[in-house]
Amino acid sequence: MSAANNNEKEVTIYDIAAALNISAATVSRGLKNHPAIRQTTKDRIFAQAERMGYRFNTFARNLRTKRTYTIGVIVPRLNSMFMSDVLAGMEKISNEAGYELIISQSLETMEKEKKNAATMFNNRVDGVLVSLAYTTTDIDHFRRFIDKNIPLIFFDRAFEHPHCPNVVIDNHKAAYEMTTHLIRQGCRRIVHIAGHLNRDVYALRLKGFQEALADNGITFDEDALIVNNLGIADGVLAAQHMLSLPERPDAVFAANDTCAVACMQELKRNGLRVPDDVRVAGFNNDPIATVVEPNLTTIDYRGHEMGEVAAKTLINLLNGVGDLQAAAIVLRHHLIIRDSTQRKKLTEHENKNN
Amino acid sequence: MSAANNNEKEVTIYDIAAALNISAATVSRGLKNHPAIRQTTKDRIFAQAERMGYRFNTFARNLRTKRTYTIGVIVPRLNSMFMSDVLAGMEKISNEAGYELIISQSLETMEKEKKNAATMFNNRVDGVLVSLAYTTTDIDHFRRFIDKNIPLIFFDRAFEHPHCPNVVIDNHKAAYEMTTHLIRQGCRRIVHIAGHLNRDVYALRLKGFQEALADNGITFDEDALIVNNLGIADGVLAAQHMLSLPERPDAVFAANDTCAVACMQELKRNGLRVPDDVRVAGFNNDPIATVVEPNLTTIDYRGHEMGEVAAKTLINLLNGVGDLQAAAIVLRHHLIIRDSTQRKKLTEHENKNN
Structure with a gap:
């Protein structure tokens, strides 16, 4: 039974030295790749250390270096x-x-x-x-x-x-770009779904959203801001809020894709067409963005x-x-424009059929 | 300037003792929540330790316990x-x-x-x-x-x-259940997309697939097995392989959802209807499964x-x-049957319009 099978006793350089019939100093230097030790000896030392289950003393090194x-x-x-x-x-x-x-x-x-x-x-x-x-x-x-x-x-x-x-x-600039894109598509009543505003990412995205509205002469309406946890259920509730407003929003920009997709799906379940009736945009470029139909316009960041x-x-x-x-x-970051905010250009195939 | 601002010198129990004008032994026992030390004293010790940036000696404890x-x-x-x-x-x-x-x-x-x-x-x-x-x-x-x-x-x-x-x-049973479900839907030419077969999860799913075929008198055809990395590009290639077969498959069961969804999207791009022309099933119940249209039948495991x-x-x-x-x-695990393998029942709304 080799020493490695004994979980009480730790294999030391002395054990390796004894097994190879060389000095412990040689083993120690060999393990540290010291230039004075020949490569063939080093190879034998490493092979023996491996065989016996020697643990390179990371722990002791850490104590010495204080790292x-x-x-x-x-x-x-x-x-x-x-x-x-x-x-x-x-x-x-x-x-x-x-x-x-x-x-x-x-x-x-x-x-x-x-x-x-x-x-x-x-x-x-x-x-x-x-x-x-x-x-x-x-x-x-x-x-x-x-x-x-x-x-x-x-x-x-x-x-x-x-x-x-x-x-x-x-985040400020990314949200500004997204909101400007929606405005250029003709949207005027844009809802923003934000996460907790004591987190900078969400506060900054809201700021970018508001600034783009202001720069385009659109008044920010408190009704157009929804703050939640950006989960799936939150997206569904946000869609229901949008549908309950006296004047229906023409776009929604959510601070993440999970919430944007859930919101889009609920809007569609209620008979709205995306992007014709309402445009939907997210943030993150998660895998779901290219799976949902229509594909989700979003901000890509790696x-x-x-x-x-x-x-x-x-x-x-x-x-x-x-x-x-x-x-x-x-x-x-990159603004990725997809079909959820921009009417699909006719494909060659569809063109032929029209 | 407090000791905590000096990154060279580690705060010790002696420093805490000096600051509180009590003995180091009391500090030591207080930090260990020793019953002989009064709660008010413990509170003072902990507050002072926190204030001075004392590090509870997890490292030393670990040396003692060998954990x-x-x-x-x-x-x-x-x-x-x-x-x-x-x-x-x-x-x-x-x-x-x-x-x-x-x-x-x-x-x-x-x-x-x-x-x-x-x-x-x-x-x-x-x-x-x-x-x-x-x-x-x-x-x-x-x-x-x-x-x-x-x-x-x-x-x-x-x-x-x-x-x-x-x-x-x-995994064997889950794949057997999924394949049986597809067969019950009338499928006879089912393609299976597997991952590397030296991983048990994929080998076992393939086995379950083959066993379900055999138990239903369907011959396993080598053409119906695709082994790849189960990524998005692999799903697209698998769909193209399926479309190139002399007799078109009527179902595909992929060993993960990523690959199933990519395959489904490529089949749809080529004009096939899911589930009418081809049924698609995955494995994992990833978030994309309920986002893709139609929603993906899959195996849920937490x-x-x-x-x-x-x-x-x-x-x-x-x-x-x-x-x-x-x-x-x-x-x-749970077999989750969704619209990608089972024709949607008409909703109340659709019923009215028919």
């Missing part, structure tokens, strides 16, 4: 298509740089977010990547990181703080890229090559 | 709706039990999966939750966990091993629940209350 090579990630919800793209991007970059991700979710509440932050702190993560919960009103629970110069980066749902770079898109950039920025800070003074990294 | 209170999770891809549900379930259970999740992705290759496993091992995770990559052919890279009695659980894409419980659904059960099973093993001999935990 844990872990990055804490706190997101509102793990089960969102956008967030899963973000995490995939973060994992790719972190893994390549030798860092592990410790991931937790706030479930949209400040209370859980506080607990997540405390756990990350006590686990001595080297840095933290955070996207804020709906109900978070301040960031005092992250102060201990800032006080200890542990890099903290907000991504997507961000917060302005002199020591915390943000990785975001220009979660994977946002995750990569946030992780890269953090790792640069950890390696002393980053600049904490950079206030924000603003990523590109 | 790290981390669970390693290796998934094929983070950016999948199903997997993000699984992770949300795992995070919920782990977090409640005081464990953190270290998450990495194999990007569907055995090579990366090997690296992920090595990193998890060297980071001394207490246990591992794994869903296997497409190209994985054996699990030798997980042997070091098994040799050290570090609990290892396979979920969804599993692998039979006497020391590794599996958390799965009955990723969140699978994540919860996998994490619970692992934590029970870590706490010595689990049973490593349990070969598999099989979760419930």
